[in-house]
Amino acid sequence: MSAAARPVLVVAEQLDAAADMVVDQLNQRDVPVMRFDVAEFPQHLTLRGTHLPEESGWTGIIDDGRRTARLEEVRAVYWRRPARPLIADSVPEPYATWAQNQADAAILNLLAALPGVPWLNNPHADRVASHKPQQLVAATRYGLTVPRSVITNDPDAARSFAKDVAGPLICKPVLGGRLDVGGERRLMVATHRVDPADFDESIRATAHYFQEDIPKAYEVRLVAVGGQVFGGKLITTSEAAGTDWRTDYDHIEYDTVDVPGDVATAVRRFLTHYGIALGSFDFAVTPAGQWVFFENNPCGTWSWVENRTGLPIAAAHAEYLMGDTA
The missing domain is CATH 3.30.1490 (Dna Ligase; domain 1)
Incomplete structure (x- = not known):
């Protein structure tokens, strides 16, 4: 099978704006996509994986009754906050919880075992990369200023x-x-x-x-996808938004900002350190122009940044999943 015909798996809840935007960008590039939510497994999604001693990886299928993807042909995986498996009501406890854990581990670990398949991001790496105290250590190591x-x-x-x-x-x-x-x-x-x-x-x-409490001229939601970085500028106009912009969206003005070269380089090294390719970084920029790192959410929201600023973040996702950028 040619590389162009290999499918990208988009694993996300059905109502997820970021996943919608990435699927749209892949469709525009004629890349086959199979989108599903882990909640469909095992009741409405069939997984069959086989590994033989003479083979280098797993073979088999994922089938949702409408579409089928062969495991050995998967091109990339975009893992975007899927729900957990739903077990049939007919299965009583404690077996239902046991079955849910089995299903969860099977689908994630089998996909993670596919050789040479790029991820945005592998949840195993995400879990480590999301630890805030360790993030400050890594950020400092790679040259970022932290509080x-x-x-x-x-x-x-x-x-x-x-x-x-x-x-x-x-x-x-x-x-x-x-x-x-x-x-x-x-x-x-x-x-x-x-x-x-x-x-x-x-x-x-x-x-x-x-x-x-860092003094702020403005804040930045910096979205990094592979080697690309996008700066979404947030100018807050209330005390609540200035403390935590998530609490007062009505008092935020949006723009774009160029990411300084040293910050972009540090962010790329930070991602490499954790073995991930996607992150939503929160920075404050002080009145003196210094960028101060707060934290990184490896699976943070970014669709609103693109919608408010026009930054081509979904396109960067598609390019990475296609293998067009590293």
Whole structure:
């Protein structure tokens, strides 16, 4: 089979704007695509993989009843936050949870075993790359400026850090995600400013991640795809948005910004360090023009950056998945 006829697997929930945009770009380039959600497996998706001692990899099929892709012909995989497998209601607990874990591991690990197949991104690498404390170490190693930070459950350590910073502080989650507060309500724990005068024994309840509050001329959502970097500029016009722009989208103005060469080089080295090719990086740019790295979400949202700025991020995804860029 010619390289042009080999399919790209897009593994995502059905309602995902980023996946839609990448599929559209692949379609424009006449690249075959098989899109599915892991939630379809095993009830509505058939997986058959075979490995024989004399073969170098796995062979077989993925079939959703409408389309079929051969494992040995897969060109690339775009893994974009799929849901977990859904097990039939007829399977009781604890077997249902066991079956779900089996299905989850089978489909991911079998695809990950396909030799020479590029990913955006392999979730195994994503899990390591998403660890915020280690990100600061890697960012510093590759030349990025980072905020002074402390992670602690010790009120005295928090007070000492505040004294050393001698300026405004913020608190943010060590681990992303939302709180389930009942029903369909989910609460985002946002970055927020804190007053050291309020530090008390409640800090011992869990780990707290404190950082110096970086003064911002504007913020940047930098999306890196392979060797390409795109700078989406966010100018916040309210205190809430200036602290965490996710809390007040009505007070954000959008633009593009050129990424300095040293920052782009550091970002590429950062991605190589983790063995990933895609990342959504958050930076602040100070009034003096210094770029300060906050964190990278390996599977962060970027469709809104393209929609607001016109940056060709989906096209960069398609080019990478086609093997047209490294």
